[in-house]
Amino acid sequence: MATERTLAILKPDCVRKELVGEVLRRIQDAGFQVRAMKMLTMSKTEAEGFYAVHEDKPFFDDLTDFMSSGPCVPVVLEKENAIDDFRSLIGATDPDEAADGTIRSDFADSIEQNIVHGSDSPENGRQEASYFFPEHEIVANT
Ligand code: GDP
16 A cells, blocks of 8 residues: 555644644554644635635635634644545544544534544645645655
8 A cells, every 4th residue: 555645634623622632642543654743823814725625615714714713733644545544533524423433523523623634635635735834844754
């Protein structure tokens, strides 16, 4: 299986609930390597840019308000089969539908405030990583 990159974002609800350490522990225990990480607060415009694919959705304004409401922690992760494995680890978008033991099932309050983002394809993983990190801020194998 190929080594892939995914961009995770520990969302503002994750930071507010002081779950950053716990969620990162689960991610590392599942075998993901952290290649880059920072904490920042997105502007509304930055959140709109990141979620541009959803701009026609009815929840776009709420989602981008939420994502710009406080600090978040983007993290570049690497692992074989990272895209699918990360989405299995976090569970379905709606925490009510997420499998037991997944991060969203255990910690998320709603379909919008669902603790963590994960890329949905290897191409988007690379493109989303570059939204937050220039290539020189992404470390090689440690
Ligand atoms: P993901 O790949 O599982 O994060 O889900 P999507 O790409 O479909 O949606 C992006 C983000 O938009 C989700 O993680 C949620 O934060 C939010 N979202 C998705 N669907 C809904 C919805 O029906 N209502 C609201 N309020 N937010 C949503």
